Structure formats: structure tokens, C-alpha cells
Amino acid sequence: MSTLRVPQVLVVRSVTHLEIELLKRPSPFIEFHNEAAEKAYEKLDHQLALRVYTVAGAACGELNPEDFVFTSWDWSPNESCAITIDRKILSAELVNAMLASLVDVYASWRIHLNVHENLAGGGTEFGAACLFQDLAIIEQTLCHSLNLDAQAQ
Secondary structure (H helix, E strand, O other): OOOOOOOEEEEEOOHHHHHHHHHOOOOOOOOOOOHHHHHHHHHHHHHHHHHHHHHHHHOOOOOOHHHOEEOOOOOOOOOEEEEEEEHHHOOHHHHHHHHOOOOHHHOOOEEEEEEEOOHHHOOOEEEEEEEOOOEEEEEHHHHHHOOOOOOOO
């Protein structure tokens, strides 16, 4: 059984509780002093989104990633990356691979992970998590699905 490689796992009951926890760790709003700084940030944001999308796509194996992974590629100046995956590819290994992206220049960033049942078929949301370098805030449904009950605090 694999566990998350993050110092702390905080389990919350619902997406509402996840949002309450995120209020305690607000994302920064970055103001750019010139166009070059904005372009540099946009490039960083895109590189992280591409890295996370590639990791999730690799978790699909022989399955078509377009049916199991979605990101909008939009960016905001808030050191955040969002991705939606199908529950079928959810694993602790995938979450660990996403967490491994939060190093160096991305150490202060976060990844918003949304998991859906049957993503390609427009299924319902199964659960959500927010991944930081030092903390994973995970909805209870995902915690159970990832077999993290013993690791959770």
C-alpha cells in the first residue's frame, strides 16, 4: 500500500470544509510591474500545468488521456494549478507524482485536484484535494479511495 510523500495529510468531510481550510492558507495575488514579469509568470504557470497534465496522462496507461484528464490551461496570478481527473486513474502514486512537481520555483504553489466519476461522460464530482509541498488537504471520500486512513491526521 502506497502512502503520500507529504509531511501532513489533513482530511476534511466535504468540499465546503476544504474551502474553509484553504481560507487559512490564502493563495497570493501577484501584481506584475511590467509585461516581461507577467510573461515570465505565465510561462511558469504553463510549465507546471503541463507537467501535472503529463503526469496524469501517464497514469492513464493505454487509456485515452482526453477521457480521463482535463485542465482548462487558463492561468491566474495566484501560484495555483488546477486539474480534473477521472476516479479510474486516481492513485497515491499519481498524487505523489503531482506532489513531486512542487519543488524549486514551485515550492510555494498549490495544485487543486478534482476527481470525477466518469469524467468523459459528464459524471458527478467524487472528491477534491489541494496539494501543497508540506500538506495535502483531502476530502474524506478521496482519503478512503487512496487508502490513506492510517496516514491522515
